[in-house]
Amino acid sequence: MTPYAAPLDDMRLALDLAGLPDLAALPRFADATPDLIAAVLEEAGKFGAGVLAPLNAPGDHEGCRLDPDGTVRVPEGAVEAYAQFVEAGWTSLPFDPDYGGQGLPGVVGVAVTEIWQAANMAWALCPLLTTGTIEALSVHGTDEQKALYLPKLISGEWAGTMNLTESQAGSDLAALHCKAEPAPDLGEGLYRITGQKVFITHGDHEMAANICHMVLARLPDAPPGVKGISLFLVPKLLVEPDGTLGARNDVKAVSLEHKLGIHGSPTCLMAYGDEGGAIGTLVGAPHQGLACMFTMMNNARLNVGLQGVGIAERAYQQAAAFARDRIQGVDVANPKAGRVAIVRHPDIRRMLMTMRAKTEAARALTYYAAAQMDVAKADPDPAQQAKARRRQDLLVPVVKAWGSEIGFEVADLGIQIHGGTGYIEETGAAQHMRDARIARIYEGTNGIQAMDLVGRKVLRDQGAAVRELLEDMRATHAALVDAPVGLAAMAPHYGTALDDLEAATDWLLAHDGPVEAQAAATPYTLLFGVATGGWQMMRAALEVRRRLDAGDGNPAVLQAKLATAHFYADALMPATGAHRLAVTAGSDSLMAMADDWF
Amino acid sequence: MTPYAAPLDDMRLALDLAGLPDLAALPRFADATPDLIAAVLEEAGKFGAGVLAPLNAPGDHEGCRLDPDGTVRVPEGAVEAYAQFVEAGWTSLPFDPDYGGQGLPGVVGVAVTEIWQAANMAWALCPLLTTGTIEALSVHGTDEQKALYLPKLISGEWAGTMNLTESQAGSDLAALHCKAEPAPDLGEGLYRITGQKVFITHGDHEMAANICHMVLARLPDAPPGVKGISLFLVPKLLVEPDGTLGARNDVKAVSLEHKLGIHGSPTCLMAYGDEGGAIGTLVGAPHQGLACMFTMMNNARLNVGLQGVGIAERAYQQAAAFARDRIQGVDVANPKAGRVAIVRHPDIRRMLMTMRAKTEAARALTYYAAAQMDVAKADPDPAQQAKARRRQDLLVPVVKAWGSEIGFEVADLGIQIHGGTGYIEETGAAQHMRDARIARIYEGTNGIQAMDLVGRKVLRDQGAAVRELLEDMRATHAALVDAPVGLAAMAPHYGTALDDLEAATDWLLAHDGPVEAQAAATPYTLLFGVATGGWQMMRAALEVRRRLDAGDGNPAVLQAKLATAHFYADALMPATGAHRLAVTAGSDSLMAMADDWF
Structure with missing residues (x-):
């Protein structure tokens, strides 16, 4: 199997284009010097390649198990890797220094997280969920909750999970049954949580000393539907007021799922309150759990798109290495020269270029959206903050849906490049596809993302945020039109998109x-992804051209980026036309069948 | 798991549109009365649903194994099912009555084969490969070979395999190493075969009493490259001149592959001649093995496209049943009516309609191409024969590539409709995707199919066969334009395609x-599939309209077909525009990167 190497050149370019230099100039991020960031990326690359990546295939093969004593066992090496990860301080990168974080821009945390996801997605889900838990507690927790939990979560000593789904309540959270009852007998502000949660990622494990479950449940006086859901923090081990760990709480993993992929990540059926009630505390206001969860989900959704980017990168690297090595057939441009590596064959190249172009576009879009989150928090100008918040809200569902589609599609192409060997599990190409598949489902299926985009992000403000974005995208178009002839050749494709x-x-x-809105949602989201990903590729092409002209950077890397942008414009951008027609076809033929004709 | 039911209504419609009534009117197919064909389909549906489908998920779970004594064990029930299959005469349907076949049109065999593939693709690969062996022997075998082998292969008593690939020779058969040396010491016309073959589907098993391996190898005087490859028939057990089985031949499965899917099908590394040489006989002329293999492959390629159709149908049925049952969320058109099954949600419907429309289009195209094979053999008019041969040659790579893409894509959508449950292996949706994935790789990857289409089928005759096809497709367009307003609404979409x-x-x-040709091949093939599949949907819409007007048939079934055709025109046909642009973008940006930039 090909060793993974973090794509530092493209990551740095994407960080630059996302505006990291401007962010780093803000007083809040004074520590984020270029040297520091370069060192962070370099070290993360080493950790990903050296510690996490080698555990990826064995973890897939071994999987997780639930021991008869109720202990969830993750694959060999995962616990040790986690200890090293915590020891090296990787968990604390973007968080509040008041609670032990390093206070770096979130987008740096995102870049580093891409490395973990690429190296070992199943394992890296654990710190990913902790990140979401930290976000939710940071915004909605009481001072006491923050003081008690945040330092341990930020240090990585403790882990976090998200407990939303129940068997009858998947996309439809209104149907939640889990209950929370005030338990003044146990202490002020305590609740007894009862019920079952399904598909809980890293619901239990022995990597962290404690696990903080963020659980959606209903209070006794809850109104029905989504307006009656509250968020609770339910630790695996009770936490004493002084922060020491107490007794085992009444929560446990009762079974593990047998899944298509991410075998190294235990997906648990969680039982709360089998022995009377799991003890938890309320996070945020009563009945406001969904809003609190959305704080967590916004972050998690961006990170799931990022998983797509990571897996795509990993699959691309493996396929490219295979294509450079595998001798098969002759060079069609020069058949007499004898047999060549398949990287010379145009059809293989189409797959490799597609993998590369989509991965880079999705990376750039994800980093851009992540940097908007930083701007929304840290920019001294409230108008810029507000604009960044609009931009981030608009892009998060696109990043999640389009990024995860790309992760799967690129991994699938990786199998194809390997030919028959790709279908053999030992090759490892198939694992990437199996792992990537879940990202299109969890954290809200891509259909849910599409409805979020159309309903909440486009229609609610009557298109204002999209128009604001289109204005910026058109400025890039104008720059392309004015660019030298090579670049300008991309302008018509981009303009059509x-x-x-x-x-x-x-x-x-x-x-x-x-x-109509829901019928159009999926093709609209895909169109949005291709166009905004294309925007990022065009921005990159302009910047790379400038660097080439200035003699700034490795010419081969810069030329490769230009070639990839051209391919994106030529071969991938035209997809927008088909998506547009699917949107504007409306819902008549879509809804024409009677339910029982299916 | 949803029980599988053969989609007899749509199969019958596709057979009608493929021209089965005209074929059945030929003297050669006098036995193929409508009643007989109806009974055959009905019974095949029962066998598929009752015997094969229940073994599909358990077979995936159990897999195959190689016992220490060298015996390949298929999953429980597979041997018994095969015996019932042979007993019922299913293997002999389309073959020559002179050798025990039932002499039905090949397209009827194809329809029935769809059922086996849908019910249990891994299992059904065994008779599928036997079919290819029969085809090759029928065309290229000596009278003696035919007399000795065909009756047993046609009865299903013996099975067949295709042995092409070697580890250094996948898509590139010119690189084959396996050797065949004349062995006059053993008998006239005998050869000793030595070497290894990889990825041999059903390379060994205990379902049939004997296995006839069709093996590509080089004779001592062979010229290099593909012009030095010969085809040999190498039986697992030697066959005495009187047809009785003799000693074990020197061929064995030395290991089984651990694959992404089709776990119920043993994929073998085959060793020929470990003890001196496997004994075989030459099929066809020396050094003409590739041409002989292509006879087998033409049939096999169509059947692999058909596997895509079968899996797509199975995945669709499972997803549709889930969507009709799963209550989640409210009806967006009528939110106050309470919670509804997800089949009401427009985004779920988009997936279901896409699954349905693509499956039906691919089925119709596959049956149409299969019927052209019958016409090419049986039509009394040589001009019609020749036209049908051109048509079949043109369409086979499209059926293989586009059909297998659809099989995968539809199975993938099936997972998505299930949400989180789709990712759990017990649900069975993931198995369909895992199984379907191989069809895009074997029998020539879809990239190879695309190059076959562009190089041999379009450029070689300077577009003559495509123009002939386009003429027929334009006639359907003219009929649509003249049709009542409902149908005519599809004409612009179809015309654009x-x-x-x-x-x-x-x-x-x-x-x-x-x-340029190879760079364009894949998008051209996909465009070809969408357009010709669309042609079949438009033909079906016209026919269904006629039947509705005539009160001929079940109105719900007919209306569902119309709705599906409309959706295809609205939502799927527009993909041709993006594919066309990818074709006409040329190869500049595709080939711009230096090999070592990847």
């Missing part, structure tokens, strides 16, 4: 009935 | 350099 996005948006605004 | 196919073909003919 912008027109398609605008036309599809206009259509949505003019046909905002709920059925 | 035809224009795209024509323009892409023209571009290929004008840019026929080998690099």
